[in-house]
Amino acid sequence: xxxxLKRCGRQTAYFPTAPSIRGIGTVAGKxxxxxxxxxxxxxxLTDSLCEKDTWEKAERKMLVDxxxxxLNKTETSENEIDRIIMGDLLNQIISASYAASEVAMPFTxxxxxxxxxxxxxxxxxxxxxxxxxxxxIAATASHFCTxxxxxxxxxxxxxxxxxxxxxxxTGAGACLIVPHEPAFPSITxxxxxxxxxxxxxxxxxxxxxxxxxxxxxxxxxxxETGRGPDYYDEIITGDxxxxxxxxxEELLEKEFPDFAEKHFDCGCELFKGDKSVxxxxxxxxxxxxxxxxxxxxxxxxxxxxxxxxxxxALHSPTALFQKESIPGIAHAVAIETEA
Amino acid sequence: xxxxLKRCGRQTAYFPTAPSIRGIGTVAGKxxxxxxxxxxxxxxLTDSLCEKDTWEKAERKMLVDxxxxxLNKTETSENEIDRIIMGDLLNQIISASYAASEVAMPFTxxxxxxxxxxxxxxxxxxxxxxxxxxxxIAATASHFCTxxxxxxxxxxxxxxxxxxxxxxxTGAGACLIVPHEPAFPSITxxxxxxxxxxxxxxxxxxxxxxxxxxxxxxxxxxxETGRGPDYYDEIITGDxxxxxxxxxEELLEKEFPDFAEKHFDCGCELFKGDKSVxxxxxxxxxxxxxxxxxxxxxxxxxxxxxxxxxxxALHSPTALFQKESIPGIAHAVAIETEA
Numbered sequence: 278x279x280x281x282l283k284r285c286g287r288q289t290a291y292f293p294t295a296p297s298i299r300g301i302g303t304v305a306g307k308x309x310x311x312x313x314x315x316x317x318x319x320x321x322l323t324d325s326l327c328e329k330d331t332w333e334k335a336e337r338k339m340l341v342d343x344x345x346x347x348l349n350k351t352e353t354s355e356n357e358i359d360r361i362i363m364g365d366l367l368n369q370i371i372s373a374s375y376a377a378s379e380v381a382m383p384f385t386x387x388x389x390x391x392x393x394x395x396x397x398x399x400x401x402x403x404x405x406x407x408x409x410x411x412x413x414i415a416a417t418a419s420h421f422c423t424x425x426x427x428x429x430x431x432x433x434x435x436x437x438x439x440x441x442x443x444x445x446x447t448g449a450g451a452c453l454i455v456p457h458e459p460a461f462p463s464i465t466x467x468x469x470x471x472x473x474x475x476x477x478x479x480x481x482x483x484x485x486x487x488x489x490x491x492x493x494x495x496x497x498x499x500x501e502t503g504r505g506p507d508y509y510d511e512i513i514t515g516d517x518x519x520x521x522x523x524x525x526e527e528l529l530e531k532e533f534p535d536f537a538e539k540h541f542d543c544g545c546e547l548f549k550g551d552k553s554v555x556x557x558x559x560x561x562x563x564x565x566x567x568x569x570x571x572x573x574x575x576x577x578x579x580x581x582x583x584x585x586x587x588x589x590a591l592h593s594p595t596a597l598f599q600k601e602s603i604p605g606i607a608h609a610v611a612i613e614t615e616a
Numbered sequence: 617x618x619x620x621l622k623r624c625g626r627q628t629a630y631f632p633t634a635p636s637i638r639g640i641g642t643v644a645g646k647x648x649x650x651x652x653x654x655x656x657x658x659x660x661l662t663d664s665l666c667e668k669d670t671w672e673k674a675e676r677k678m679l680v681d682x683x684x685x686x687l688n689k690t691e692t693s694e695n696e697i698d699r700i701i702m703g704d705l706l707n708q709i710i711s712a713s714y715a716a717s718e719v720a721m722p723f724t725x726x727x728x729x730x731x732x733x734x735x736x737x738x739x740x741x742x743x744x745x746x747x748x749x750x751x752x753i754a755a756t757a758s759h760f761c762t763x764x765x766x767x768x769x770x771x772x773x774x775x776x777x778x779x780x781x782x783x784x785x786t787g788a789g790a791c792l793i794v795p796h797e798p799a800f801p802s803i804t805x806x807x808x809x810x811x812x813x814x815x816x817x818x819x820x821x822x823x824x825x826x827x828x829x830x831x832x833x834x835x836x837x838x839x840e841t842g843r844g845p846d847y848y849d850e851i852i853t854g855d856x857x858x859x860x861x862x863x864x865e866e867l868l869e870k871e872f873p874d875f876a877e878k879h880f881d882c883g884c885e886l887f888k889g890d891k892s893v894x895x896x897x898x899x900x901x902x903x904x905x906x907x908x909x910x911x912x913x914x915x916x917x918x919x920x921x922x923x924x925x926x927x928x929a930l931h932s933p934t935a936l937f938q939k940e941s942i943p944g945i946a947h948a949v950a951i952e953t954e955a
Contacts, residue, residue: 333935359626367932369729369932371932375930378943386945388709390708396724396725469699470723595706
């Protein structure tokens with residue numbers, strides 16, 4: 278029965294038609310472009326205001342430009358897109374909803390904080406695999422300057438950063454998902470996360486808030502698909518950062534001793550070597566930018582099987598003022614190329 | 617080919633297996649319970665703080681209670697639910713994400729402002745129809761006191777209300793979606809909206825910001841399904857309120873002269889007769905509460921074909937401070953019982 282084939286466990290959906298990631302468009306800030314992954318980004322900003330008068334408008338422009346870039350690169354027209362699934366970190370996901378009014382595509386707004394790219398990718402793949410849509414786009418963005426002032430302090434204060442703090446990525450990414458094309462990486466499974474509240478309330482240690490959620494999602498993925506870490510060439514989490522990554526490896530060490538050797542974290546990779554960012558990168562744009570590295574390596578045949586597990590801290594200043602801890606979530610997308 | 621059967625146009629998905637709404641659980645505030653629809657609600661609050669110390673925690677409790685209510689009414693256990701799709705009006709959708717950590721179900725966070733119930737219902741139905749999930753829950757909530765202070769003014773100010781202003785509903789609703797059961801109303805189509813920005817920037821006239829989006833979604837639904845307003849017993853919009861509803865009827869008058877006679881608006885119905893609410897009700901909880909009326913009338917056989925079109929103003933205080941207008945969106949769900 279069809280239903281049983283596609284439901285591979287409570288959290289995991291299986292995609293028999295394996296929709297493909299036909300392309301990715303990325304827009305990256307200056308600091309991000311100067312990092313070790315700079316060569317993978319399409320648009321490299323020199324002006325982080327993007328010639329706009331506010332950071333919020335700049336973030337939105339980055340998102341629209343990422344969508345335009347993937348459409349241009351894949352020679353796809355706007356009206357071929359049946360659905361754009363987007364979200365971002367700002368209140369009322371304004372980057373996504375205002376961007377949606379500019380790109381004129383049917384819009385599904387999602388919220389998963391920094392896990393948004395995986396949630397959007399998984400949802401986009403479901404819509405194509407099930408046949409409700411022909412082509413879909415999954416996109417997200419974040420901007421250091423909008424996130425810092427919404428979640429932490431006004432930029433003008435120049436607050437000192439703690440060692441466990443992460444640097445919100447200025448970046449946007451948009452993936453075009455289409456029915457299976459053998460030459461491109463394909464999405465085979467999507468494991469939807471549960472919210473895990475581990476009682477972390479340190480706003481400067483998001484990695485600790487997210488690591489338990491990442492562990493839960495990875496456990497569910499391995500159990501429901503019958504795969505172990507050895508199946509994958511790379512297991513990408515992000516943005517856990519330095520301390521969150523260590524914590525995750527410790528959490529999974531006993532059950533999956535081979536996990537750590539396959540594990541990379543977007544938050545650790547994006548600014549690698551840059552000590553000013555402390556524990557690494559964060560933000561919805563972090564894993565989105567990192568996907569461009571994964572995509573190119575898969576198209577070139579250097580990597581064949583990746584588990585992309587974006588993590589999100591469902592952090593809210595209002596909830597913290599009310600003495601709540603920070604819940605975390607992680608969603609995992611299995612991306613594979615043909616052997 | 618399966619794919620062609622399910623994609624009924626760019627915006628509309630068709631559900632060949634017609635997943636059913638097996639039940640609905642609702643929690644309503646005092647004012648809502650005293651209104652004309654009071655008899656349909658399950659839990660009627662007398663204390664709008666729900667014995668919590670903040671309105672935000674109260675809103676979350678309402679959401680959790682709505683979920684528990686539908687599980688109890690349908691004798692379904694928590695771990696039978698493969699996915700809960702939730703969203704709300706608060707920044708970082710904290711009602712939904714914190715509620716998700718309490719109910720322990722795989723969670724998909726969505727954002728569509730007051731259109732959230734239709735977006736969640738449509739997504740929940742897709743997951744069941746396509747076979748990725750067995751049983752899903754679509755839920756949302758809003759609270760007058762949390763919305764008022766986040767979007768407008770501190771409650772303590774006692775600001776006077778303009779005639780076109782709407783009253784945010786204190787209410788939560790949760791629907792259980794299961795594979796087709798002939799005795800219950802079933803979801804047959806879902807039309808995903810586009811974002812329409814009609815250059816309205818009056819925060820006290822949300823109806824005007826949403827009506828053009830509702831018109832677009834209804835047009836797309838009628839065109840892509842080949843149905844007209846005559847097909848439906850009731851076409852529900854919400855929460856357009858008094859002025860938004862009139863505007864919508866004017867916008868559709870020429871193309872669909874029979875639209876107005878089938879049209880009801882959740883925002884106009886919830887507090888009908890109560891002059892203190894000015895142009896009507898609003899909030900994600902508004903259409904969620906109204907669904908309980910639709911559900912009961914459909915189960916009793918009084919109504920057979922309903923087009924549920926929840927509308928959302930993607931309103932953001934930050935965007936308004938930056939001189940932006942308010943974009944709107946609407947999503948439509950066709951709900952039918954067997955003839």
